Amino acid sequence: MIQTKDITKTVTTSEGSLQILQPISFEVKAGESIAIVGASGSGKSTLLSLLAGLDEVSTGEIYLDEEPLHTMDEEQRARLRGEKVGFIFQSFMLVQSLTAIENVMLPAEIAGLADAKKRAQTILEQVGLSHRAHHYPNQLSGGEQQRVAIARAFIGQPKILFADEPTGNLDAANSVRVEDLLFNLNREVGTTLVLVTHDNELAKKCERQLQMQAGELTEITAAPAQKDLAYGS
């Protein structure tokens, strides 16, 4: 589902160019769940942004569902994201001026689906927020907002879901609830999950864990099928 070949990311700063990611190659199978763990500043969010096509690689190749992300322009990547990718963010990233249900409908509307509202109602029910459908984000608690975000991520039944510290802003009780919801839906829909976190407990819930350290990626627990692959360099 995801395949990377020697991807690197270099940024230009006032003190010259800085390589944030060393050449990274790995593969994620369809339906697999992987966690990328690492300390702050290790480069895990950068890797996520490249995998999700939010940013461009400096060198190397990325294939998302066999489509060459590295050759696409911003417009093509946006189309690909719309069709195949879902997102969950640490800071929820809900549109403040839209209600919960409207936020959930958003991806379906962008994709031009006719039954956006019906889908949104169903999935809001699944995350237990149908009674809050017409509330604005700032009228919801953090946990509720993240559940809305999860509902939004799954409404298009994406092939791949990227989650960036999904429980980073939540208390313990809400974290558990959100995690359960995330993994349950993931299983139901059969989505490939790429999760970035510094929470090892959360990472362990994934089938594989990859460690980011100073821009280099290493596998902590490799799934049997991936053993023969080389990680990093």
Added chain:
Amino acid sequence: MVANLAWRLFKHEARRGELTIILFAIILSVAAVLSLSLFSERLQGALVERSSQFIAADSQLGSRKPINEAWIAEAETEGLATAEQVSTRSMAFGEQQMSLVDLRAVSAQYPLKGEIQVTDKPFGSPVATDKTPQSGEIWLDSRLFQLLDVKLGDTVYIGDSEFEVARVLSEIPDQGFSVFNTDPMVLIALEDLAKTNITGPGSRVTYKAYFAGEDSLIEQYYDWLRPQLDDELHRWQRVGDDESAIGRSIARAERYFLLASLLAIVLAAVAIAVAAQRYSQRHYDPVAIFKTLGATKQMIRNVYVLQILFITVLGIVIGIIAGVIIQQVVVTALAGQVDVSLDVWHWRPVFIAVLTGSICAVLFSLYPLLRLFSVPPLRVLRRDMGAGLSSRGLQFGASGGAIFLLMWVYSRDLEISAILFGSGVLLVVALLGVTYGLIALGRRLGQGAMGSWQLAWARIRRRAMDNSVQLISFSVTIMLLLVVLVMRNDMIAQWRAQLPQDTPNYFMSNITESQKTVLAEHFEANQVTLDEFYPVVRGRFVAVNDERIKTEVTKEEDGQETEGRQGLGREANLSWSLRLQHENRIVQGQWHDDWQADANDVTEDSRPIYPVSVEEGVAGRLRINLDDLLTFNIGSEIVTTRVTSIREVNWQTMQPNFFFVLHPAAMQNFAATYITSFHLDASRKADITALMQPFAAVTLFDVDARINQVREIIDQVSLAVEFILVLVLIAGSLVLFAQVQASMDERQQELAILRTLGAKGRLIRFSVINEFLIIGTVAGLMAAMANEVSLYLLQSRIFDMQASMHWDYWIIAPLVGAMVVGILGALGCYRLLRLNTGQLLRKMV
């Protein structure tokens, strides 16, 4: 789908108050422009109507030959109202006496605008009449009853005809005003003129045709007529061509309205620019989210362009309603005092208002929107990422271009637009320099323990660019308000000075040397103060540098009575004085008070050459330069003079003024007559006959009615100007408020953090107030400077006024700026500080 999303966003944001400021700015711009221009159009309509009374029509064709009947017939076919007048000078005879008169023969339709004024007895109180003399009737000026020794019902003879004295004529609308040489007027019916046989070959006759009707019809008619006119014979005059004091005052007031409306547009534009920037910044996150979720650029563009469209349409609709209500309130409030044409609905203001709203909304949101579209999707992960596009050049270019375009479209006057725009640009450049200077200064001032002042300076420094934009918008707003305010003060002061309460309302001429003292004593005894006596000798202006000239001009033949400027060898009124007259200013050369006769400076035939001062306008027209030799023929004598000075004369004072003022030595051999003036209160009008009774040969002119008319118009215009000022001040204050509100949002985050860290409300409040005080003071000071530049250019180039410095505003502007901006800042801050930290932090999300 896109439309749905855009509509939903619009609906929710409107409900949640997110769009209030930008919507408010558009409403403000539309309402201000609409109410100002509706009001000024209506007022102008009324003023034009009034000033049309001075030419007795909307347009007038003057001619030295009889006007082609076919032309008048064509005008009538086109739907215009027409009337005719033929005027000439002739002798009128009573049974015993005779007098030279200014004869006017008018058609029954005369006048098309304004009224003929008559009185029941000579020098009585005038009342309007809608009649004209019947065939066989003559209406006589008050003076003629005395000069011809006649009374109502008597017979007066002109040429081969006789007339019955039917009425006392007080005034006709287009009689003009001249102190010199005015013969008393008589009015007869046009059809009676032929019978008198006085308009034969060689007589000097002026023919006039009057036209009234819709502007477009008149324009259309003039287009048809123009090719057939002969510049030597014909003169087309329309309302507004009036060079008199009233004409100029009205023209100036019109320019003021234009200026005020232009400034209202700029104010509104500034408000929209501020609001649009804020709107754009608030939507960075949604755009990043939309892009992340797969929205294409096109989709995002559509969503936001549609949003702007919804806001614009809503703003325009509400703005128009508000504008109509405002101007209706103003018109109703002023109905008693100001003449406004209530029944006319003008579409142009509506069109301009809609255009303004649209151009402002589109062009001022262009740059913020372009920035918005450039927000990368990566912002969802990297919250510090702003817009990809950043170009101050584009920003200033787009908004500057929009402002200039609006000004030009609206005013259709490149110069006035260029002046306002140029001083605006100057202000912006100066402000950018000053901001950075202040920031450098603040770096030193802001050091030390963290008090509210240090915090204020620190904030100003840190947000240098944002603050400079804010400073610019505050300064521009204050400057525009200053321009409108000071302009109005100067203009009204000059109007009032032009006609003070004791302005002479009577003139006397033909006073002989020997009568001077007696006359002065007689008036003194009757508690009437006479003005200065001006000596007058009539002379023919015959040559410049020994080259004979074709046309000679005197003041009274120019201006209002240009139709009289036909012949060669007409006489000029020459005066002499050692003292420069009031409201005269030497622009070239030197005044001749210390001139000494020079035995070497003589003509070929050894006659002395005397100094003469020439009025600037006539010098220009006749191409007279300093040091030229001018030759006058006075009686049978030749007087040669050298131009030693060129004078600027304020013709708007109700004072005798002269084109040529000679040194007294030049005139010592000529017998002069004198003219003078005096002021007599309206309550003493009845005394005039007794006052004048011992001086039968002295000619008296009553200009009281004319002065009152001028004063009335000026009062009305002043009142209207005041109202416009108030409207612009309100608009400006609202803009300032919007600016403070917008900048307060930007401070929200910082306040929340300071609050969270435990800073006391007092420290935060004072730091914000101090910040606004600093910004307000600097903005006020900069505005005062820029105000001076634009006023100088406006007054000297557009308003035909004497430009002056306004030092008091250099103190007032910074003080008021600091106060207003500080108070608004404090209010905004108070609102934020009322929220608790939790609410503040949540608002930041």
